[in-house]
Amino acid sequence: GYSLRSMIAQSYSHDPTVLLMTTGTGETFGAFVTGEWKADSQWFGSSEMFLFIVAPTPAIFRARPEFNTQYILVNENEIQIGQGNYGVGLFLDEELWRGHSHVSATYDNEPLAGEKADFEVKSVELW
Numbered sequence: 001g002y003s004l005r006s007m008i009a010q011s012y013s014h015d016p017t018v019l020l021m022t023t024g025t026g027e028t029f030g031a032f033v034t035g036e037w038k039a040d041s042q043w044f045g046s047s048e049m050f051l052f053i054v055a056p057t058p059a060i061f062r063a064r065p066e067f068n069t070q071y072i073l074v075n076e077n078e079i080q081i082g083q084g085n086y087g088v089g090l091f092l093d094e095e096l097w098r099g100h101s102h103v104s105a106t107y108d109n110e111p112l113a114g115e116k117a118d119f120e121v122k123s124v125e126l127w
Contacts, residue, residue, distance in 0.1 A: 003095060017033045020124070088102060089106060099113075
């Protein structure tokens, strides 16, 4: 099955990576991530990171280090990409099944799953 722990183990020594997911209602979005994935209590990544939407309407949200440098946090329970303003830019739970997306100061993104903040993941890949 899918788990954050196995995804981190499989991604060891890969940098950069692309996280891509599709929701149960058809939205497709993700993140370009710099830095090696590791379960830690420290934020990592760089200003080269960005969030993006593929469908329904493509968009890119580049990091804004002048406002916030909380690029990505990974621990055994969650992934958080971006922080500030109204919440996490992209959040995924430890089972890679549920998530949410809000406007973040780090990326000045729109909610990636459209009007609803919460979503269920249909598929997730990390390259």
